[in-house]
Amino acid sequence: MSLTPEKALRAYCAAFARHADGEIEALFAEDATLDLPLYDHSIDGKPAIMQELRTALRGLKDIRVDLHHVIETGDRAFAEGVFTAEHVGIPPHVDGTPVRLDFKFVAVATLRDGKIVHWREYFDTKPLKPRERTRLYPITRRSPYWDGTVEAGVSEFMVYNHTYFPLIFHHSPSEEYTALTERVTLWDVGCERQTELRGPDAVRLADYVTTRSLAKLKVGDCKYTLACDPEGRIICDPVLIHPFKDVVWLSHGDADLTLWTRGIALHGGFDVAVREPDVAPLQIQGPKSLEMLRGLVDTPLDDLGFYKCMPAKVAGIDAVVSRTGWSGGLGYEIFPLSSDRAMELWNALVEAGRPHGLMVTGPNVFRAVEKNVTDTAYYSNSDMNPYEAGHDRLVDLDKGKFIGCDALQRIAREGARRKTVGLLVEGELPLLEWYWPITDARGRAGEVRWAVHSFALGRNIAIAVVDAAISEGEMVTIKHQTGSSRATVTALPFV
Amino acid sequence: MMTLKSQLDAYCRAFNARSLDAARALFADHALFELPLLGQRLFGGDEIAQGLARIFELTETVRLEIAAATESDRILIAEGALTAKLHRDSAAATMPAAITLQARDGKITRLATYLDARPYRLWTDGPIFAGAQA
Numbered sequence: 001m002s003l004t005p006e007k008a009l010r011a012y013c014a015a016f017a018r019h020a021d022g023e024i025e026a027l028f029a030e031d032a033t034l035d036l037p038l039y040d041h042s043i044d045g046k047p048a049i050m051q052e053l054r055t056a057l058r059g060l061k062d063i064r065v066d067l068h069h070v071i072e073t074g075d076r077a078f079a080e081g082v083f084t085a086e087h088v089g090i091p092p093h094v095d096g097t098p099v100r101l102d103f104k105f106v107a108v109a110t111l112r113d114g115k116i117v118h119w120r121e122y123f124d125t126k127p128l129k130p131r132e133r134t135r136l137y138p139i140t141r142r143s144p145y146w147d148g149t150v151e152a153g154v155s156e157f158m159v160y161n162h163t164y165f166p167l168i169f170h171h172s173p174s175e176e177y178t179a180l181t182e183r184v185t186l187w188d189v190g191c192e193r194q195t196e197l198r199g200p201d202a203v204r205l206a207d208y209v210t211t212r213s214l215a216k217l218k219v220g221d222c223k224y225t226l227a228c229d230p231e232g233r234i235i236c237d238p239v240l241i242h243p244f245k246d247v248v249w250l251s252h253g254d255a256d257l258t259l260w261t262r263g264i265a266l267h268g269g270f271d272v273a274v275r276e277p278d279v280a281p282l283q284i285q286g287p288k289s290l291e292m293l294r295g296l297v298d299t300p301l302d303d304l305g306f307y308k309c310m311p312a313k314v315a316g317i318d319a320v321v322s323r324t325g326w327s328g329g330l331g332y333e334i335f336p337l338s339s340d341r342a343m344e345l346w347n348a349l350v351e352a353g354r355p356h357g358l359m360v361t362g363p364n365v366f367r368a369v370e371k372n373v374t375d376t377a378y379y380s381n382s383d384m385n386p387y388e389a390g391h392d393r394l395v396d397l398d399k400g401k402f403i404g405c406d407a408l409q410r411i412a413r414e415g416a417r418r419k420t421v422g423l424l425v426e427g428e429l430p431l432l433e434w435y436w437p438i439t440d441a442r443g444r445a446g447e448v449r450w451a452v453h454s455f456a457l458g459r460n461i462a463i464a465v466v467d468a469a470i471s472e473g474e475m476v477t478i479k480h481q482t483g484s485s486r487a488t489v490t491a492l493p494f495v
Numbered sequence: 496m497m498t499l500k501s502q503l504d505a506y507c508r509a510f511n512a513r514s515l516d517a518a519r520a521l522f523a524d525h526a527l528f529e530l531p532l533l534g535q536r537l538f539g540g541d542e543i544a545q546g547l548a549r550i551f552e553l554t555e556t557v558r559l560e561i562a563a564a565t566e567s568d569r570i571l572i573a574e575g576a577l578t579a580k581l582h583r584d585s586a587a588a589t590m591p592a593a594i595t596l597q598a599r600d601g602k603i604t605r606l607a608t609y610l611d612a613r614p615y616r617l618w619t620d621g622p623i624f625a626g627a628q629a
Contacts, residue, residue, distance in 0.1 A: 105609060
């Protein structure tokens, strides 16, 4: 049956509210065009339209579309209405108020032969933005890609290594998750600083400061490792990069690792210079990252193995490229050897990514938790040691003297009191603002350290450190700012 | 008796001429006016005039163009574009816009403009017409 414009418009809105993507698909002509304020360009063709709409639907729940006025004229229908929904993947506010996506709109549907050939909406995108920007102060450093992230629509930062870290952009969580898992994303991780060890004792000092053996380390190797304090507590979990002879970079998370390592070098008799170089990395993560980078990197990337690095020119700029990252999937990090041409590099990457649907985002915590590639930082690690963090394989107790080895030998001998587990959480969770306490029926304790919505599993998940006696399959109770939630202990990773 | 379309045309003429008096005269005493840039709904002649004054103050040029309009006996819905150059900006920005308009006894009772106001906001994303929020 051929639909009138008004019926088609109403059918689209009703189907959208019911998440009935199949019904929406049937309404569009193959060569239809979609124009929404959310996109800078028209979306052309039914497959592309449906891809965008399915991503949108995955990120929304409790959708309601109320049409207040509908007018039909010839082959077009005009409507004024109100759209209301809740975001999926953005926890409720601290008082339990859900993060909503409510706005008024005008929609115009144009039909040909009973199918929608053009759908256009008019609305202000401001109510769609998850959060306002934080206030900014000059006491905290900026990444050299600052202008690029502003241009890309950054809306919230965290402070990381005394540097603003762009985390939230004007996208929904489901859009960013789709871009990371199906296309490619660009992250400004200029805040991920390098502790550079340069000199004849660079590897020897790195071996002393970190927990894995470096006896077989070769130029071009990278290693995920740990730096611990003398009590065996994790300071941070850097990626150790050996890009050149007598040069080691500890590419670290939020910790004053350069000061720590420099102090050790000064008083430890190491023939080495320790400093924080002007090296601000970028991450290109996602299944299309290799394809995107091929034309930009002057050295073939295809043979670069997992946790390997190589010097290369990227868009004509001297850099080190490594096959590392925080996505748990295919991805690369680029470490330019200077920030002098930072925006030139950024712009070249954005341009190269355009044909591949690149999206500028922050690191995707949803995927990181699903893949269990989270990190640990000294000032918020709850005194965790590597065995409690599930990092047994990152400690080589037999490698010789290193910082923390005595304490870690004792812990290994006696057994860790806690362990890191996954939690499958029932129901909704608020935003994790600080670690939530956990108890079980026997009063054993723990705390939630990460909590997100899993788009892969369609439910909330968490990573917790718990009493070592708690086993997989047991139920625990999480206490949080809006009440409590039940959860089942499970193995990691989730996917 | 003015049609809804003629009232929209009159509003656009007044708006594009930056004529506060002409614009205000088109609205009923308790009219509702919505424009994303203002950050809220404006109610009544005084608030509408204040909001329009703030727009004219902050823009070097501003122009509303209507491309097509259709109406029932209750409401008009129009498509077009808003082009504005703020004093702080080096160039004007044009955004697609839709307008809905309702009227009674020859006066506009509700005029709502739908557009993505992103290019006109400060990068810090606050409403730029802070005066209208007072």
